[in-house]
Amino acid sequence: MFVVTNSETEALTISVIIPTFHRPDGALAAVRSVLAQTHAPSLEIILVDNDANQSCKPIAKQLAQDAGQTPFTYAVEPAAGVANARNKAVGLARGTFVAFLDDDEVAKPNWLANLIRAQQETGADVVFGPIEARLPAKHTVPHTYFQNFFSRRLDGPTRLIDIPYGCGNSLLKRETVLTKAEPFNPAANETGGEDDILWREVVAGGGTFGWAQDAWVYEDVPPSRATWAYLTKRAFAFGHNTTGQWYNRADKDYVRMVISMIKGVAQALALAPLVALLWIARHDRLAWAYDKMWRGLGKVFWFGPFRVGFYGAAAQKKQLAAQKA
Template identity: 45%
Template sequence: MVHVTVMIPTQRRLGGLAVAVRSVLAQRDVDFAALEIVVVDNDQVASARSTVEALATGATCPVHYVREPRAGVANARNAGMAKASGALIAFLDDDEEAPEGWLAALLAAQVRYDADVVFGPVRGRAPESLIEHRDYLERFFSRLGPAEAGVIDHYYGCGDSLLRRAALPDPVLPFATERNQIGGEDDMLFGQMHAAGARFAWAPEAWVWEDPAPERLNLDYALSRAFAYGQGPSAHCAAASPPDKVGVARWMAIGVAQAAVFGAMAGLKWLTRSNDRADWLDKAARGLGKALWWGPFKIQFYGRTA
């Protein structure tokens, strides 16, 4: 009987996918008889099929291939949920590599804290050849948290997490498809769960490496993502029912102030070639996102399969 499903959504990252799957198959202190891996290929041309079939040959647990040709990260995750048999669902991205104690640490924290969702740290890893803004970019693609394990009152993203299926508002299709193009489907889900009283936990031992795609390891990409992250609070207030107009105005005002102050500091840092100049640009971009959060300023990071 399957107890744990490890889900890996992927789109045209065959090398990273292979690393991710092999890292799951190399886990220790887990019962492989109660484990399965579900790979969701969000591509119209089934580009990952042969890779997954090769990885499944001789694997210590079932490795299932699911193709979701409809574009969008929420579609992909929902297709994986429809296939998954586990009562617990662990998420690993196709640019992540899990150390051998990763899954056992997630499972131990889930039991210890009776958690509906457990999150772990992500450590960004850039190639040695990257010199410019290396420290900033590795931190940008990392996820930090408390030094100690325990119950937390907030949530993180889906990559490197473990969900209790019974706690989901919809156990088969929990991810909002309106977020297919812009992402944040996991934030929306965890926000709903938080409002319903779900219990979240943090497991610092359950960390993973993240190896961003080369085309993402640059300041342009990181700042555009920082801008999109900044849009979150304003957009969340606008999407409330009824819309929180006061909240929108408050976040927009904060954003204008942040963009002005941090932008000025970033300009000064850039003129002096300070090592932390990218960090100030990041702060300014997040502030600008709070102020410019609506339709024309939305950036599409997901939802392309052709």
Template identity: 45%
Template sequence: MADVAIIVPTLRRPESLERAMRSLFRQTGVADRVAEIVIVDNDPQGSAADLSDDLRAFSPWPIIYRHAPTPGVATARNAGLSATAATLIAFLDDDEAASPGWLAALLKAQEDTGADAVFGPITGRAPGAEPWLESYLERFFGRDGPERTGLIAEPYGCGNSLMLRSTALPGHAPFNVAADQAGGEDDALFAALAARGGRFGWAADARVEEFAPAHRATLKYALARAFAYGQGPSQTAAAARNWPGVARWMLIGAAQTVVWGVAAAALTVMVRPGRAEMYDRAARGLGKVFWTRGFEPHFYGARELARLDAA
């Protein structure tokens, strides 16, 4: 019963895309479950078309190439969904590489828990990072969870996930394109799912590696992302017009900014590597306070394309 589509959005990262795809070709125990792999090329120039053609010779399943020329993370995910009728959707980002049992573990976790969306652990890799930052960045780009598979109270991000389309991904474009440039397209999606009574699961054995490219393996980039992550709770409350919730998150953020900011200052004076973690926590607190759209940093879409054009 081929009922799973794997969606891989990409933006002008051919080496990373090939690594991600070849990791999918090595999946075990799912030969009869995968209907297709969908490569969503988010480059206006369609630069992944030739590589997609080349990879078909090695794939055990059909590869669908979908060109989404308007750069944006939500647009790319929606385009991938429009290319398949599969009832189960797995997402693997183009900077990730899946372990051989990745998809089988996600599927088993979904079957065992009945969850609408299932997530797996991520091992972060930051090749080329400054030595004092490497450990922090690997944790930053990684993702840990419970030791055992089961239901969880809070969702994670779309990278390394499996979703039941009928409940977790309703409609023809479930990802909000307003998040195209800044990211966070999954925050609103999962908040709405939780409000409908949806359930989230964890697949402890569904591990992937995430390789941070050189321009992302920096403290500046990580702290900008940490700030954006911090904005998430306040923005989600605001989207629901839960103004007491917004005020609560802002107060929490203000306290976190002060406490972790003081700790960061002390560790900076002592030149301790742990200062990066304190910077991170303070940035997340600050994001809860300055959550409005005007303060959103941009990481995807047009901003990323401009960086690639300038490189």
């Protein structure tokens, strides 16, 4: 780990956390977009490399120079897993608020300023901003559906909302949300959904969620994700999280876990014939129905050998296999 800091900085408003795994180019773009923020309050940047081989160290050295007077920390979390990486960064953060930006996201210049303004207007414990996906030039999937699938949009102005989103492009109030030593549950290291578990705890504690209408980021979708195979795997894993969150939380709720599985059975059975018809007709709604069907199956088969790993040890094994091939 190395730290570049400005000794004159006594209090920091925001700690911007960027976890990364084998995406040095993405991490480079993400950090530079934070350094380019306008009208932003005092901030620090924490880049956590979730690779024991430190694949992002070369670009981190360059970023440390680019940071200038902006405090910048590069740290390594060798234990693979998205929750591990987030927890490592939170432990290093010094800001009153913590903002998360993924390593495939690039923030617009007024991103942080708009997140903070939305938090001040709503008083929310967690604030989410919109995401605009950018698909690769060459892809074979339905553009409109996949554009919407990877994007995050919500009509209307900045306000309090009832349903939370993913951790990418979010602002968390440290004193009310990140109170534990490990706020993100390591049980979700491979499948993701560590943020869903945390949001449940926020609700249980009386916390609120907000929407920042103008806090935009871009998400660059690599060619490997703009495929039917990725959609299948991702939808199945999303279903895992819907059911698994009731089992992975500290106060396990077996009743809701079973209810989620029953809903998954009904969802999959209802959508399977619709998917077949839409496939034959090559209808525009095929991708939507296909996604929902696999989410239903994921709610049912969320345990043991059925679990799909996107992060952590599963991703590490996939990366090693690719290197040997």
